[in-house]
Amino acid sequence: MGGGPAGIFAADILTKSDIDVSVDILERLPAPFGLVRYGVAPDHPRIKEIVKALHRVIAKPEVRLLANVEYGVDIKLEDLRDFYDAVIVSTGAMADRDLGIPGEDLSHGAADFVSWYDAHPDVPQTWPLDAKSVAVVGVGNVALDVARVLAKTGDEMLTTDIPAHVYEGLKAKTTTDVHVFARRGPAYAKFSPMELRELNHSPNVEVIVHPEGFDVDEHGMEHIAQHKSQKMVLDTLANWVGREPVGKPHRIHLHFAEAPVEILGDEHGAATLRTERTRPLGDGNVEGTGQQTNWDIQAVYRAVGYRSTALPGLPFDDRAAVIPNDGGRVLDLDGNPIPGTYVTGWIKRGPIGLIGHTKSDAAETVGHLLTETVPTAVLREPGDIDAYLAERRVDVATFDHWERLDQHEVALGEAAGRTRIKVGVREEMLRAGRG
Structure with missing residues (x-):
């Protein structure tokens, strides 16, 4: 099954x-x-x-x-x-893990957003993308995917297999700044080196690594010494700290040692994310310092794992x-x-x-x-x-149905100069599969 x-x-x-x-x-x-x-x-x-x-x-x-x-x-x-x-x-x-903080019901699950931009047939075809400043909580590859898709322009994504409703949604979004928050320091970031480097490939997106919280303790050094990919991630991040801005229209901000503690807002959605600065305990874990920051954002995405x-x-x-x-x-x-x-x-x-x-x-x-x-x-x-x-x-x-749907999607793509255009409506998928 x-x-x-x-x-x-x-x-x-x-x-x-x-x-x-x-x-x-x-x-x-x-x-x-x-x-x-x-x-x-x-x-x-x-x-x-x-x-x-x-x-x-x-x-x-x-x-x-x-x-x-x-x-x-x-x-x-x-x-x-x-x-x-x-x-x-x-x-x-395919479900999202919870953050376990007050106001969490005001946030979006990363898995739900991924399902939308991947044209899953069981999710609505619209997604609220009217936030200018967005927070993504988590430092895995899914968090980077969400941040990258939110930051890139709709036209940049038009070379992919997204159908019309996803393109129109991404084209109309108003996001200029995406803030990615990590509870621990950069030595424990879980994204892969390639995923991280791809953040910097867009001509419209600038990656900003904030120096606050960018510390590596002795345990962190031991950790990266045992994991080659972690060292590659840390080296890339370190090269980006303190870079001079070049004025691209969209920005992805990476914040380390900032743990979310509360989401504030009303029935219209999130308006503030409150985080607490953390410090390492010497064993890979962290504790709060009591120093809190309120971030002016209009949407929060949870990307702390699937369940x-x-x-x-x-x-x-x-x-x-x-x-x-x-x-x-x-x-x-x-x-x-x-x-x-x-x-x-x-x-x-x-x-x-x-x-x-x-x-x-x-x-x-x-x-x-x-x-x-x-x-x-x-x-x-x-x-x-x-x-x-x-x-x-x-x-x-059946498999024959899939082959006909596959051929149909490829034909849609060829007509638009793309490899494929995905069908995101169940009945349309079944109809194409029947031929």
Whole structure:
């Protein structure tokens, strides 16, 4: 269940095993590829190259794509057990973690904004972009994506796969300054070196690293000595501290050692973000100094991590936001493995690591599945689940549907001199898939 990288990698490993298998990938959306299609910023086409590898997997004869099928609505876990000997849950993480501060309800979730600019078919087609000064809380790659998209002009993004409603929204935005806040110092920033350097590539965006809080203690030095990428990030940031402004119309401000403590505003939204200066404790953690600053902003975005959500009929650890498991074996409330039920990807281990890390994660899960699974399905033919879904009038989108939708998006792009224009309306996606 789940047609993103985690589920597709698991299918690939299963088909390469010594055991004769057939795999159905059930996906809630009308198109596959999950996070790659709906979580990667549109101005990062290089990362989306992984789609080619994922496409080859779902094109295998042993693999079937059953998209536009929603677990818990169109089919239940007990139904799946009738059709399959084993079920792998790979539904990912698309909700936002909370900040845990007063006024948080006045902020936007980064995941929601990402879904909007990536033309997710289940989100509204409009987004409020009338803030001149914006705060982004977090120092991961998603925070940088959000900051970069907010700062760049709509015309700069027109070379990507964004559809018309996203372009019109970005073109009309009034944002001039984006302030990115980190609770700790620069040695612990979680963005990748390449993501960071890309902030400085726009002809319309100036990156300003504020010297206040830009300190590295002994523990921070030890940390970057053990992580090559962290040192590259720190070197880039250090080169930017104190640079003379060159007068570009939009600015991204990076603030370190500033922890959000409250968002102030009214029913119209945020008006002030209050932060507290922090100091290092010598172990990688920080504490507040009592020195607070009120920032005049009109919108706040939370980019402090994604979290998975509970699924009907399956256990869920709400604190860790994962399905309890032992190496991918789903565990019941007593800590015992549930036969034939497995998990992989972010809903297994949390939203940690890059897309490539999902391969080894899937290999662990599939290894247990192959050694433990026994035949239990009573309706084993592919036509059995097809008939079940047809009886419930589920408009299933198959691999053939995806290929037609893919060709349709590419054709839209070619007509506009672009590689692709994404379709962001579910009914239009299904209609294009039917041909």
